Every structure is written in C-alpha cells, then in structure tokens.
Amino acid sequence: MKKESMLSQTEENYLKEIYALQEGNQWAVSTNSIAEKMQTKASSVTDMLQKLSNKGLVDYTKYRGSRLSGKGNDKAISIVRKHRLWETFLVEKLNFLWDEVHDIAEQLEHIKSEKLIKKLEAYLGSPKFDPHGHPIPNGNGEITKVNRVSLAEFRIEEVGIFVGVKDSSDSFLKYLSKNKIAIGDTLKLLYIEPFDNSFLIYTNSRQFVISENVAKNLYLKSE
Amino acid sequence: MKKESMLSQTEENYLKEIYALQEGNQWAVSTNSIAEKMQTKASSVTDMLQKLSNKGLVDYTKYRGSRLSGKGNDKAISIVRKHRLWETFLVEKLNFLWDEVHDIAEQLEHIKSEKLIKKLEAYLGSPKFDPHGHPIPNGNGEITKVNRVSLAEFRIEEVGIFVGVKDSSDSFLKYLSKNKIAIGDTLKLLYIEPFDNSFLIYTNSRQFVISENVAKNLYLKSE
DNA sequence: ACATTTTTTTAGGTTAATCTAAAAATAAAT
DNA sequence: ATTTATTTTTAGATTAACCTAAAAAAATGT
Ligand SMILES: [Mn+2]
Ligand SMILES: [Mn+2]
Ligand SMILES: [Mn+2]
Ligand SMILES: [Mn+2]
Numbered sequence: 001m002k003k004e005s006m007l008s009q010t011e012e013n014y015l016k017e018i019y020a021l022q023e024g025n026q027w028a029v030s031t032n033s034i035a036e037k038m039q040t041k042a043s044s045v046t047d048m049l050q051k052l053s054n055k056g057l058v059d060y061t062k063y064r065g066s067r068l069s070g071k072g073n074d075k076a077i078s079i080v081r082k083h084r085l086w087e088t089f090l091v092e093k094l095n096f097l098w099d100e101v102h103d104i105a106e107q108l109e110h111i112k113s114e115k116l117i118k119k120l121e122a123y124l125g126s127p128k129f130d131p132h133g134h135p136i137p138n139g140n141g142e143i144t145k146v147n148r149v150s151l152a153e154f155r156i157e158e159v160g161i162f163v164g165v166k167d168s169s170d171s172f173l174k175y176l177s178k179n180k181i182a183i184g185d186t187l188k189l190l191y192i193e194p195f196d197n198s199f200l201i202y203t204n205s206r207q208f209v210i211s212e213n214v215a216k217n218l219y220l221k222s223e
Numbered sequence: 224m225k226k227e228s229m230l231s232q233t234e235e236n237y238l239k240e241i242y243a244l245q246e247g248n249q250w251a252v253s254t255n256s257i258a259e260k261m262q263t264k265a266s267s268v269t270d271m272l273q274k275l276s277n278k279g280l281v282d283y284t285k286y287r288g289s290r291l292s293g294k295g296n297d298k299a300i301s302i303v304r305k306h307r308l309w310e311t312f313l314v315e316k317l318n319f320l321w322d323e324v325h326d327i328a329e330q331l332e333h334i335k336s337e338k339l340i341k342k343l344e345a346y347l348g349s350p351k352f353d354p355h356g357h358p359i360p361n362g363n364g365e366i367t368k369v370n371r372v373s374l375a376e377f378r379i380e381e382v383g384i385f386v387g388v389k390d391s392s393d394s395f396l397k398y399l400s401k402n403k404i405a406i407g408d409t410l411k412l413l414y415i416e417p418f419d420n421s422f423l424i425y426t427n428s429r430q431f432v433i434s435e436n437v438a439k440n441l442y443l444k445s446e
Numbered sequence: 447a448c449a450t451t452t453t454t455t456t457a458g459g460t461t462a463a464t465c466t467a468a469a470a471a472t473a474a475a476t
Numbered sequence: 477a478t479t480t481a482t483t484t485t486t487a488g489a490t491t492a493a494c495c496t497a498a499a500a501a502a503a504t505g506t
Contacts, residue, residue: 010493031454044494046455051492063454063501093316094342104336111330119317233463254484267464269485274462286471286484 009110012079014038014048015057016109018068019076028065074141081137083109084130085120091131092124098131099173132173133164133183133219149222151199151215154189160220161186162203167217175214180204187220232333235302237261237271238280239332241291242299251288297364304360306332307353308343314354315347321354322396355396356387356406356442372445374422374438377412383443384409385426390440398437403427410443 007015017037021029031049035042053060057072068076086108090101118139121127128144130136135144148163162185165172176182181203190207191200197212230238240260244252254272258265276283280295291299309331313324341362344350351367353359358367371386385408388395399405404426413430414423420435 008492032452040493041495042454043456043496047493050455090339094339094346096338096342100338104334104339107334107336108331111327113327113330115319115323116313116317116327119319123317231462255482263463264465265484266466266486270463273485 006112007075010048011052011057012075012110014045014052015068015072015076016079016083018058018066019073019080022067028061028067030065034066077137077141077143079109081139081141082111082117084134084136085117085124085127087130087132088124088127088136089120092127097177099170099177101131102168102170129164131183132168133162134168147221148219151187151189151201151218151220152212154220154222156189156191159186159188159223161223162218163221164219165217166219172214172217179208181218186223187218229335230298233271234275234278234280235298235333237268237275238291238295238299239302239306241281241289242296242303245290251284251290253288257289300360300364300366302332304362304364305334305340307357307359308340308347308350310353310355311347311350311359312343315350320400322393322400324354325391325393352387354406355391356385357391370444371442374410374412374424374441374443375435377443377445379412379414382409382411382446384446385441386444387442388440389442395437395440402431404431404441409446410441 014034017034018029021033021037031042031045034049035045038045049058049060049066052058052072053066057069057075058066059069060066083105086105087101090096090104091098096104121139126138127136135146137143146163149160150166151160154160162181162183164183165176181187185203188202189199190202192198193200193209199210199212199215201208201210237257240257241252244256244260254265254268257272258268261268272281272283272289275281275295276289280292280298281289282292283289306328309328310324313319313327314321319327344362349361350359358369360366369386372383373389374383377383385404385406387406388399404410408426411425412422413425415421416423416432422433422435422438424431424433
C-alpha cells in the first residue's frame with residue numbers, strides 16, 4: 001500500500017506550487033517565490049527542495065533556483081487534474097458556488113486512488129474545463145491548449161467571450177459574481193480611460209467600468 | 224481557518240477506533256486493543272491517549288483503559304457519518320463495488336468542510352444506510368437503531384432479510400459477492416450441522432452451506 | 447572593483463507521531 | 477502470599493516539516 005513513490009501532502013503541494021510558478025516562462029523559480037506562495041520561510045523551502053531533488057522530482061541547483069523534472073511535472077499535472085475535477089464535481093453536482101470550492105479541492109486533490117479519479121472524470125462526462133475556465137489535464141497529462149488572451153490586450157471595439165479567470169481567488173470570483181460577469185458572457189471593449197487605464201466594457205446589455213487589474217485577470221476568446 | 228478544535232487525521236482515526244471498540248459494551252477499552260486495531264505499538268497509543276485525554280476527548284485512567292468523553296463521542300460519530308456517506312457516494316454514484324470503497328472512504332472521511340458533508344448528504348437523498356448496511360448518523364449524530372440479529376442466533380426454519388454485514392473486510396465482502404449473497408436477500412435457516420456448526424441456508428432458490436463464522440457476520444432482520 | 451544589500455543556505459531547535467527497550471503496575475498461577 | 481506473566485507506561489530516539497539566527501553566495505550600486 002505504501003508505495004515507494006508515495007508523496008506526502010506537503011510534497012504534493014510544493015510540486016503543485018512550483019508547477020504554477022514555472023508555467024509559461026522557462027526560468028528557474030526562486031526559493032523566495034516558493035516561500036511566499038507557500039506561506040513558509042525560505043529555509044523550509046530549501047529543505048524541501050533538497051528532498052524533492054533527491055527524489056528526482058525537481059532539478060535544483062544551490063543558489064540558482066529550481067525547475068520540475070519530467071517526473072515532477074507529471075506528478076504536478078496529476079494533482080492539478082484532481083484539483084480541477086473535484087472543483088467541477090463540487091459545482092456541477094453539489095451546487096457549490098465557484099468561489100467556494102477551491103479550499104475544499106485543496107484537500108480532495110490529495111486523495112490517493114487512480115480508480116477514483118478515473119471514475120469521477122467519467123461521472124462528470126470528461127469535462128475539459130473547471131468552473132473557473134481552467135483546463136483539466138486528461139489521464140495522460142495532456143492539457144487542452146486554448147487560444148485565449150487577457151482582456152487587457154484587447155483593442156478598442158474588439159469582442160470576445162469570457163472563458164476563464166487568471167486570478168481565481170475567492171475575492172475576485174465574488175467580485176465577478178456580484179457584478180454578474182459569468183463564464184460564457186460576450187464582452188466588447190468600448191474605451192480605455194488614459195488617466196487610470198480603466199476599461200469601459202459592454203456586456204449583457206449594459207456598460208460597465210472595470211479596473212486594469214480586473215481586465216488583466218479576465219481571459220477571453222476573441223471572436 | 225485553523226480552529227482550536229481542529230483534530231489531526233491521526234487523532235480522528237484514534238477516536239473512530241476507540242468508538243468502534245467501545246460500542247455495544249460499557250467497559251473501558253484497553254490500550255493493547257487499540258494498538259492492535261491501529262497497527263501501532265502500545266507505547267504510541269499511550270502517548271495519544273494522554274493527548275486526547277488532555278483535550279477532553281477521552282476519559283483515560285492510567286493502567287485502567289479509556290472511554291470516549293461526550294465530546295469525543297460526538298466527534299467520532301461525525302467521522303463515521305462522513306465515512307459512510309462517502310462510501311454510499313462511491314457505490315451509488317461512481318459505481319464502485321461494495322468491497323472497493325472502504326480504503327478510499329478512510330481518506331475522504333478526513334476532509335474538513337461541514338458544508339460539503341451537508342451537500343453530499345442531500346445529493347445522496349439522505350440515505351440511512353451505507354452499502355454494507357451500516358447506519359449513517361444524521362447531522363445531529365443520531366443513529367437509526369434497527370432490530371437486527373446475526374444469523375448465528377437464528378432458530379431452524381427462521382426466515383429473515385439480509386440487511387448488513389458485521390465484518391466489512393474486503394475479503395468477506397468479496398466472498399459474499401462471489402456467492403451471490405446481497406443485501407436485501409431473503410434467507411431461511413434450514414439446518415445446523417452439529418459436527419462443525421456449519422449452517423445450511425436457503426436463499427435465491429438454492430441451498431447453501433456457510434461456516435459458523437460467516438453466519439456470525441451476517442445481520443438479518445427477522446420476518 | 448569594492449562595499450552594501452538581498453537572497454539563499456546551513457546550523458541548530460521544536461513538535462507530532464512514531465519506534466525500541468526498560469521499568470512499573472496489574473493480573474494470573476502456584 | 478509470593479512468584480510469574482501480561483499489560484501498560486516511561487525514557488530516550490527518529491523522522492518530517494517547520495522555525496530562527498547566522499553564515500555564505502549572488503546581485504546591486506557607486
Ligand atoms: Mn482551485
Ligand atoms: Mn479552478
Ligand atoms: Mn468502511
Ligand atoms: Mn461501511
């Protein structure tokens with residue numbers, strides 16, 4: 001039962017965090033950035049990086065930062081997969097709101113059973129995206145790549161469909177719900193105010209002003 | 224988030240085990256019996272009993288054994304509730320077999336979210352029994368008491384409905400499945416062989432011999 | 447280039463949960 | 477009532493995951 005390759009919850013959380021930090025760019029992630037995200041001290045991170053490095057999950061060079069190894073990347077993706085499938089379950093089947101599911105999924109993602117996650121996926125109808133519009137890796141770790149850009153990169157008059165959030169903090173999700181912006185909505189960028197870079201958008205038959213920060217965190221699929 | 228009353232998984236497992244050991248009888252449970260069930264050493268159990276006693280969850284007297292306190296009992300029941308609701312989910316919704324769910328539920332029962340378990344219960348239609356015929360405590364810790372006796376206590380010619388197992392080990396559950404004995408089946412005791420106390424029963428239009436040990440682990444509701 | 451600041455690692459502790467070995471208490475046997 | 481056996485507790489280590497403080501390396505500023 002206790003397989004050699006069994007990782008602790010803590011190890012899994014580190015891998016997931018490193019994955020999130022390194023995705024996109026190709027540079028090594030710094031010890032401090034991990035510490036910040038994990039809400040721990042840099043010295044604790046160093047300890048863990050040494051351990052993960054010994055297990056072949058992370059390529060770590062003293063003072064130079066870390067990247068996930070192939071094995072570490074696979075493991076991280078499998079945790080992200082579980083996280084997003086559980087979030088989908090909580091919203092689709094148990095009727096949770098999209099801003100209530102993250103913390104519960106943080107726990108559920110560590111349940112150990114390949115069969116469980118296979119069956120859960122089938123039960124949900126093999127969804128490709130979670131409630132926040134994040135892609136759900138399939139059983140082989142493949143992730144649907146989707147052409148989406150942040151609203152902040154739109155040109156005036158450009159129209160797109162809101163397909164996902166970048167920031168998925170509870171507070172941002174609550175802000176969107178409160179202002180009736182939901183995944184699937186069509187948005188049109190009307191005007192950018194030069195003074196503060198705020199965005200005037202049109203959606204659901206109304207005009208609406210959002211901050212640049214909000215715009216940056218909305219992913220749209222251009223029409 | 225980290226409530227004062229938050230218990231570790233290990234503490235929860237100890238409470239659940241003490242609960243199982245003390246249920247029925249009213250005597251203190253011995254340190255050794257806990258150690259055996261938990262697959263640890265007695266010295267580890269002593270350590271934990273001292274901790275749980277300090278937290279007011281267990282009434283523990285050195286060398287004299289332990290009983291759950293009221294608070295400890297409530298907590299144990301809430302873990303049993305979660306365990307059985309998850310087992311029901313796995314069987315009813317994800318189509319697991321009844322002999323596959325226990326180990327997964329051992330993990331799921333530790334997920335911390337009152338709201339989750341409330342919603343899960345509603346989603347399942349507030350079931351009163353889990354896939355093994357064990358009663359599921361309600362949100363107030365109340366347990367449906369059911370009049371059931373083990374087949375071993377039946378008299379010849381007595382008829383009953385199989386409503387649950389005592390032993391719910393994978394191997395016993397697999398034995399029952401293999402021999403096509405399922406919850407809900409009507410059973411009649413035909414004869415007890417004096418030589419080895421084996422039981423001849425009639426069910427599903429056929430006769431069938433089971434050992435005394437099997438008979439002891441079948442709970443029936445007498446007709 | 448050298449001094450200062452920032453980042454990262456090491457050294458040395460702490461806590462929870464475990465272990466082994468030894469001591470103490472209780473129970474059983476003579 | 478002693479002796480013997482069993483059960484339980486204590487003492488002292490170990491491991492994982494954390495911490496603080498100090499040392500070392502790297503980055504930055506002049
Ligand atoms: Mn999430
Ligand atoms: Mn998500
Ligand atoms: Mn079970
Ligand atoms: Mn059960």
